[in-house]
Amino acid sequence: MIDTHAHIDADAFDEDREEMIRRAFDKGVEAIIIPAIEPNRFEGVLSLCKEFDEIYCGMGVHPHNANDFDQQAESFIVNSMQFPKVIAVGEIGLDYYYDFAPKDVQKHAFRRQLQLAKEYRKPVIIHNRESDDDVMEILKEEQQGELTGVLHCFSSNIHVLQTALDLNFHISFTGNITYKKSILDDIVKATPLSRIMIETDSPYIAPVPHRGKRNEPAFVQFIAQKIADIHQVTIEEIIAMTTRNARTLFGLPLLMIGLIIGLSAFPMHAQDEREEEEEQTEIVKAPSPYARFIGFGPSVATNTIVETLTSLDVNEKRGTRSWDGNPSFGLSVAYNPLEFLMFDMGLMHTRNNSKLNNANKLPGSPTDPDVYTVAHLTARAIANPRGKVSFFAAAGINYLSKRVYATNVEFTDDKQLAFNAGAGFMVNIPTSYGIIIPIAEWRLDFESKNNVTKIPNVDPYNTWGNVEISTFYSLPKLTILWYPKF
Numbered sequence: 001m002i003d004t005h006a007h008i009d010a011d012a013f014d015e016d017r018e019e020m021i022r023r024a025f026d027k028g029v030e031a032i033i034i035p036a037i038e039p040n041r042f043e044g045v046l047s048l049c050k051e052f053d054e055i056y057c058g059m060g061v062h063p064h065n066a067n068d069f070d071q072q073a074e075s076f077i078v079n080s081m082q083f084p085k086v087i088a089v090g091e092i093g094l095d096y097y098y099d100f101a102p103k104d105v106q107k108h109a110f111r112r113q114l115q116l117a118k119e120y121r122k123p124v125i126i127h128n129r130e131s132d133d134d135v136m137e138i139l140k141e142e143q144q145g146e147l148t149g150v151l152h153c154f155s156s157n158i159h160v161l162q163t164a165l166d167l168n169f170h171i172s173f174t175g176n177i178t179y180k181k182s183i184l185d186d187i188v189k190a191t192p193l194s195r196i197m198i199e200t201d202s203p204y205i206a207p208v209p210h211r212g213k214r215n216e217p218a219f220v221q222f223i224a225q226k227i228a229d230i231h232q233v234t235i236e237e238i239i240a241m242t243t244r245n246a247r248t249l250f251g252l253p254l255l256m257i258g259l260i261i262g263l264s265a266f267p268m269h270a271q272d273e274r275e276e277e278e279e280q281t282e283i284v285k286a287p288s289p290y291a292r293f294i295g296f297g298p299s300v301a302t303n304t305i306v307e308t309l310t311s312l313d314v315n316e317k318r319g320t321r322s323w324d325g326n327p328s329f330g331l332s333v334a335y336n337p338l339e340f341l342m343f344d345m346g347l348m349h350t351r352n353n354s355k356l357n358n359a360n361k362l363p364g365s366p367t368d369p370d371v372y373t374v375a376h377l378t379a380r381a382i383a384n385p386r387g388k389v390s391f392f393a394a395a396g397i398n399y400l401s402k403r404v405y406a407t408n409v410e411f412t413d414d415k416q417l418a419f420n421a422g423a424g425f426m427v428n429i430p431t432s433y434g435i436i437i438p439i440a441e442w443r444l445d446f447e448s449k450n451n452v453t454k455i456p457n458v459d460p461y462n463t464w465g466n467v468e469i470s471t472f473y474s475l476p477k478l479t480i481l482w483y484p485k486f
């Protein structure tokens with residue numbers, strides 16, 4: 001169980017905060033997310049995250065406090081995005097019920113923070129009270145395919161639900177669905193289990209049977225139970241689904257993985273505290289999704305080998321021949337010294353099966369496929385490194401080793417420098433295990449030196465005398481890189 005929304009930094013818990021947190025973990029709560037609400041409590045929220053392994057937070061300014069969303073608050077939020085335990089932008093949104101801040105001020109703070117979420121690739125935690133139309137209109141305008149997040153304490157109608165689902169948002173329910181007079185049963189029922197999350201909104205909105213008292217994360221089970229009743233499934237199923245949804249949306253480590261690498265992957269040291277104090281007042285750009293990471297993974301390609309032949313003995317004898325569809329396999333290790341620059345080192349191995357398949361047309365020719373092994377060092381210049389899909393141009397050097405098995409050619413074993421150039425695009429997929437980057441590219445490899453040979457038995461080259469052959473390789477190539485979290 002994950003309590004995806006609990007203000008346990010609130011004064012209401014000053015007397016017994018630690019016991020309250022222990023009670024939650026004792027009741028099977030695996031993680032608690034604290035959405036920040038006002039700038040002068042940001043530090044308190046962060047220090048709770050540092051103190052407890054399974055406490056995470058969102059950074060943002062609540063609509064009640066929209067008047068406090070100034071440049072300094074924005075800088076703090078931006079700086080905090082680099083801490084692994086700050087997993088969302090929130091709590092943000094609109095609240096026309098209390099109207100503590102003018103509507104246009106609320107809207108400005110909401111919009112600006114949605115833009116920060118997109119820029120720093122964080123999900124958003126959205127508060128909406130009596131402001132359905134404006135919240136949904138702004139979300140529609142800002143969605144552009146990149147926003148993810150949750151409408152917390154969902155209490156709106158079926159149309160808002162449908163729009164939210166269409167916009168790819170998750171829906172989180174809290175204590176009010178357990179109330180006798182709740183009219184939310186149909187809404188809960190209409191929310192697919194793949195999008196539901198649970199929360200307490202502590203210290204407010206305590207569920208039955210604690211209604212009217214101070215709420216705390218240990219009570220989140222009552223919300224899970226109510227959803228199970230409405231969906232007519234077991235509470236275990238609801239717990240499993242809501243936990244999975246929350247871990248996926250907020251990028252929390254899966255439990256098993258968490259146990260294994262959690263300590264190393266999500267350290268919060270005292271040092272962070274110091275850094276944060278120092279950096280608090282200046283705007284620091286969030287780390288690039290690629291920069292300072294090392295990734296690795298496999299490559300596959302289909303290699304077309306193109307030879308240009310020029311007769312040295314007979315004037316005007318020129319021609320090309322090619323061998324296409326040759327499977328090529330390899331491995332890459334990538335390192336990004338700058339966010340727009342990726343070095344890729346690797347190996348590709350190709351067997352010229354298509355030449356072998358033509359062996360009967362090549363008298364006296366191959367009994368084994370030609371084999372090409374290329375070690376490459378390529379630099380990719382990335383045009384838009386912070387995009388979901390990034391485009392690049394690439395160039396580099398190769399070390400090529402080729403073995404040509406034809407019995408009637410003079411060069412059978414050759415090693416030489418070669419060059420590569422290419423272009424393509426890559427997709428950035430953040431996961432809880434790190435970043436997965438599929439790369440599709442079209443690469444050309446050029447040999448640096450030409451071979452001179454006679455091709456005595458192959459028509460028409462048998463009449464050409466000495467033939468100079470220059471070779472290049474065309475490889476549409478797919479690489480999947482994994483950048484693990486360090």
Ligand SMILES: [Zn+2]
Binds near residue numbers: 091126127128152153
């Ligand atoms: Zn709220």
Ligand SMILES: [Zn+2]
Binds near residue numbers: 201
């Ligand atoms: Zn809240």
